[in-house]
Amino acid sequence: MRKNPLKHTKLFAAFVSVFILVSSTNGNHVVNKNINNTNHINNYLGSGANVNILKELRKQYIVTPTKKEATNEEDKPIFKVTSYDLSIQSCTKSRGESGFGITKNGTNLKNKSWENTGARFISVDPRVIPLNKEVRLTFIDPKHKKYSGNYTTVDTGSGIIGNRVDLFLGDFHSSKPSKKSIDFGVGYATVTILEN
Numbered sequence: 001m002r003k004n005p006l007k008h009t010k011l012f013a014a015f016v017s018v019f020i021l022v023s024s025t026n027g028n029h030v031v032n033k034n035i036n037n038t039n040h041i042n043n044y045l046g047s048g049a050n051v052n053i054l055k056e057l058r059k060q061y062i063v064t065p066t067k068k069e070a071t072n073e074e075d076k077p078i079f080k081v082t083s084y085d086l087s088i089q090s091c092t093k094s095r096g097e098s099g100f101g102i103t104k105n106g107t108n109l110k111n112k113s114w115e116n117t118g119a120r121f122i123s124v125d126p127r128v129i130p131l132n133k134e135v136r137l138t139f140i141d142p143k144h145k146k147y148s149g150n151y152t153t154v155d156t157g158s159g160i161i162g163n164r165v166d167l168f169l170g171d172f173h174s175s176k177p178s179k180k181s182i183d184f185g186v187g188y189a190t191v192t193i194l195e196n
Contacts, residue, residue, distance in 0.1 A: 078188050079137075079163045079165050079191050080187075081139070081166075081186070082185075082187075083181045083184035084123070084167070084181060085170055085172050085180070086100070086109060086170075086171040087177045087181070090181065094175060095173075095175070103155035104154065104155045105131050107152075109121065109168060109171060110171050113170025113171060114147075114167070114169045115180075120149060120150060120152060121167075121168040122135070122166060122167050123153075123154070123155035123157045123160045123165070124165055125161050125163075126156055128162060131155075132154070133152070133153045133194070134150055134153075134193075134194045135151055135191050135194060136148075136150050136191070136192040137149065137189040137190075139187055139188065141188050143187065144187035144188075144189070147187065154168075165189070167184075169181050
């Protein structure tokens with residue numbers, strides 16, 4: 001019995017559509033709320049779509065607001081994680097300029113780094129995760145597992161919107177982005193807000 005190639009094409013189209021929705025607008029998450037409805041996805045694909053596969057895709061690729069009450073890792077939303085340093089490209093200020101290296105909550109990041117001084121700071125969208133909170137990032141992709149751990153939310157950014165986190169890697173005393181920040185690329189993690 002031959003498999004229906006159209007079924008796989010429809011599933012791939014769903015994945016691509018969801019991926020485009022999640023990663024559109026300069027890397028910031030913009031999620032069409034209608035796509036969260038499995039029936040809407042089925043209507044989009046036409047009849048005969050496998051509902052269980054669609055639910056799995058939705059679980060993996062569509063982000064939702066943070067749930068403090070979520071206790072299982074699979075119930076927690078997945079955040080896109082990027083990194084930044086104190087280069088002009090990352091923070092738009094040059095060394096010596098007023099406010100250079102100072103975060104939204106007043107934390108001084110100058111001469112600190114994730115690797116050498118144990119600086120564990122992140123930028124967040126305060127509408128999703130409040131500032132001045134300790135959170136646990138649990139990376140789900142193997143490349144970034146070493147970055148799993150506790151961080152303090154100290155900063156915001158114009159590109160940090162929705163379920164997106166920017167992880168501070170360090171002050172590398174350069175106006176250009178560090179190789180470490182570039183190599184970090186994009187990771188994915190669950191975020192747990194810890195009680196203070």
